[in-house]
Structures are given as structure tokens and as C-alpha cells.
Amino acid sequence: MPEEEKHKDVEQRIRVLETEVADHRETEDQVKALNSVLRAVRNVNQLITHAKDHDSLLQEACNLLVKARDFFNAWIVLFDRPQDLKVAYQTGLGESFQAMVERLRQGDLTHCFRKALEHPDVVFTQDPASQCADCPLA
Secondary structure (H helix, E strand, O other): OHHHHHHHHHHHHHHHHHHHHHHHHHHHHHHHHHHHHHHHHHHHHHHHOOOOOOOHHHHHHHHHHHHHHHHOOEEEEEEEOOOOOEEEEEEEEEHHHHHHHHHOOOOOOOOOHHHHHHHHOOOOOOOOHHHHHOOOOO
16 A cells, blocks of 8 residues: 555545544533433422422522522512512522513513423523523523
8 A cells, every 4th residue: 555545545544533532521421411310309309398488499409400500590480470479599699680580561572482491391591691691681
């Protein structure tokens, strides 16, 4: 086999190996994320059995999500009926969360909040600065 063909063959093998390594790292990241979700679920399950009231349950759930999933923040709001805010819980937002609570009490729903109401599951916002321009939490 001529030297040039050997060189091309080696380069091709290197590209294949680099792709395999990248795929392996991506799979490892997915496994870590799933393990983190499982830890959070386990922790919330334990919390449910020990919580004394729904306020401490929901606040601690926010705390656990931020801790176990490495989120910057987590928040839960409950409504008696559409646009009638009952209670709100948060971790990681501090006083800035009050601006959101006030908007929700006035029935002024942000884009991200309307999106959350449209989906029956948990909604994650990856890039709040670009996806939630009208949100005081962005």
C-alpha cells in the first residue's frame, strides 16, 4: 500500500474514533442526567413521606430540584382557578420572583408561563434570555 493511502487510511480511522469518543461522551452525559433525575425523584418521594404540610412539601421540592438537577432555579405556582394565583414557591430567584408573582396575580401571563400551561408535563426553559423576553425572571 503506497504511503499516501496509508496516511488517508489512518486519518479516516482517527475521524471514526473521534466520532465514537464524542458519541460515548454524549451517552455519558445522558446517563448522568438520568441519574440526576432519578435522585431528584427519590428525594421528592422521601420528602412526600416526611413533609408535614403542603407548603413545606412544595418549597422543599423546589430546593431539591435545584440541588439535585443543578438548575439555577425552580418555581412552583398553584392556582385556585385560571388566573387566580393561590401560592408560589421558588428556589434560586430571591426577591426577583416577586415581580413574577405580582404579574401572575394581575392575570398578566408571560410567554413562558403560557407555554407551561399548554403542556401537561414539566416545562424546562434552556435559554430564558432569548425565549422569555417578556419575563421578569429572564
